[in-house]
Amino acid sequence: MIGFLMPYRWRVLGALIALIFTASVTLSMGQGLRLLIDQGFGEAAATGLDEAIGIFMAMVVLLAIGTFARFYLVSWIGERVSADLRRAVYSHVIELHPGFFETNLSGEIQSRITTDTTLLQTVIGSSVSMALRNVLIFIGGIVLLFITNPKLTGIVLLSVPLVIMPIIFFGRHVRTLSRTSQDKVAVFGGFVGESLKNIKIVQAFNHQQRDRETFTDQVEVAFEIAVKRITYRAWLTAIVITLVFAAMGYMVWVGGHDVIAGRISAGELAAFIFYAMMVALSVGVISEVYSDLQRAAGAAERLLELMTAENLIQAPALPQTLPARVIGNVEFDDISFFYPSRPDSAAIDHFSLKLPAGSSLALVGSSGAGKSTIVDLLLRFYDVQKGQIRLDGVDICELAPQELRRHIAIVPQQPTLFSGTIIENIRFGRPDASDDDVRAAAGAAYADEFIQKLPHGYDSFVGESGVRLSGGQRQRIAIARAVLKNPSILLLDEATSALDAESEYKVQQALEHLMKDRTSIVVAHRLATVVNVDKIAVLDHGQLVDTGSHQQLLASSSLYARWASLQFGDKEIEKAG
Structure with a gap:
């Protein structure tokens, strides 16, 4: 956390x-107490008492001023660092390659950015302050104990190792359990987000009871881990209190006899x-705060995992630039690609194809043939393991991802809308x-x-994910978004699939x-x-098996002809013949 504190070093100071x-003021009150007892109740008691009370009230005012400054500055630092940390983690995560999110649930990532940073904010803005303050009081108190009475101080110091050892022992367990507890909370937090986001499917399949049971099981597991953590903290507190006050009792007994003996x-x-x-x-406060610091350490570890997650899609050190006017020549030169989760099975296998600027290409094939993978590779969501994809003669791996995507617009099959207008x-x-452009x-x-009728x-x-609109309306909003971008390359993933016949006709005209x-x-x-596209590419298990126009493929590709027969009927085959 030092790096996040450095910009505010003067406030930290x-x-x-x-x-x-x-x-210092708190510790000074001990001397005021000594003067009050020895002088305030002796000879010339009234004068001594007045002076002692005056000094005491002055200390109270100074303590109040110092406490205000401490509380304000430490709380401000906690809130500021928490905000900076959230921004830094989110800024890093949002740039990570899409493959990262295949193995990391968005709900868990959200929990880390919100819950874990809130915990760190509490610790930085409160617990650290308490820890430092009590460490200073502990050190200063020991020094003043020696000055006041070395013999009694020896009794106190004998108990210190006995107190420190359980703090360290139990603290390690608290840290481990805190990390595990936060992981479990993130898991059921992600489950809640997923089930609520897909509430219609959950209710349509009457899955509420099963989801309720799953959520309950996850909550109970998190609860059991939390109970273990609480148990360790409770034992720590009980042991520290016992040892500290036992030493105090013995010290008072010895000191009392010394007073009696004069x-x-x-x-x-x-x-x-x-x-x-x-x-x-x-010592008691430090033992409590130490547990909080261990929890914060667990939260910091989880956040650092996100902060240090490697982005597999990086801009090169010296990125190339595209021509001033991008015309949209696309070339796939013998590319092969394996998903990280399936390293032994090629999603795209030795795929080569040239697409001249201004032309249209359709990718057809059965599910899993690699159609959407081609789109993802062109957007550089993944990098090919072999071959090159070139845009206007430039290898897209030599471009900054933002530069590449600035010239591409996509209309997905399942349109994505964001909460807002x-x-x-x-x-x-x-x-x-401008509004007119929109x-x-x-x-x-x-x-x-x-839209005008709304x-x-x-x-x-x-609404969330466009829940207030129909599927066809969401699709047309997504198409309008692509129209507004005015890209050099347009990617359409079955962009009219969610439309009724009339809307499909209208949108098809707009797309053409x-x-x-x-x-x-x-x-x-x-x-x-x-x-009616210029060229159709037939894909099968990641391989390009044929290209041509619709009529050409009906004659040359038995695979394409079979699909056409299933969708159009045998009359299309006869027409081709």
Whole structure:
């Protein structure tokens, strides 16, 4: 955490000064207590009492001022560092390659960014302050104990190792259990997010009871781990209290006999008891805070895992640049690709294809043939293990990912909308677009008509993932977003699959207009949507088995002809013949 504290080192220094000041004032009260007892109740008692009370009130005022400064500065630092940490973790995570999220649940990542940083904020803004303050009081108290009475101090020091050992022993277990507990909380947090996000499917399949039981099991596991952690903390607290106050009792017994024998004054014993109490209380607080610090260490480990997660898709040290005007020549040169989770099975196997600028290509094939993988590779969500993908003659691996994606727009099969308004979702394609540009894009996607009928028009709230809109409406918003971006390369993943017949016709017309003179790649399951593209590529198990127009493939590819027969009927085959 040092790196996050360094920008605020002057505030940290101010907090440390306030801590030292308040600890010093607190310890000074012991001497005030000694003067009060020895002088305030002796000869000239009234004068001595007045002076002692005056000094005491002055110390109270100084302590209040120091406490205000300490609390404000430490709390400010805690909140600031927490905010910086959240921003840093999110900024790193959002740049990670999509493959990272195949093995890390978004709900768990969200828990780390929110819950774990909140825990760290509490520790930095409160627990660390308490720990430092009580460490200062402990050290200062020991020094003043020696000054006041070395013999009694020896009794106190004998108990210190006995107190420190259980703090260290139990603290290690608390740290391990805290890490495990936070992991379990993140798991059921992710489960909650997933089930609520897909609430319609959950209820449609009457899965509520099963999800309720699963969630209960996860909560109980987290509870059992938390109970173990609490048990260790409870034992730690009980042992520390027993040892500390046993030493205190013995020290008071010895000191009391010294007062009776006249070896020390009552004021000295009172001051010594005060310092011993301060030392004892500081040890108790440190033992409590130590457990909190161990929990924070567990949270910091989880956050550091995210911060240090390697991004497999990096911009090269000296990235190349695309031509000033990107025309959209795309070339797949003998590429092969293996998913990290399936290193023995090629998702794309020696795929080669040239797509001239302004032309359209359809990728067809059965599920798992590699169609969507080609789209992901072109967007550089993954890097190929062999071969090259070139845009206008430049290997895309030599480009910064942001530079590459600036020229590409995608309309996925399942359109993704974000919580917010319609105009915000369309403007996602080009954040600096004017309202008129947004409306023009919506009109081109045949979305303007239904948007105008909504209660708040373009300012209508779409709900989480666009839940307030129909599937066809969400699809047209996604198409409008791509229209607004005005890309050199357009990627369509069955972009009309969610539309009714009338809307599909309208959007198909819009897409054909959008695809005109623009390099377009269409992932197709329904052959009727791609009969007019310039070239169709037939994929099977990651391999390119044939290319050509619709009519050419009906004659040359038995695989394509079989799909056409299933979708269109035998009359298409006869027409081709």
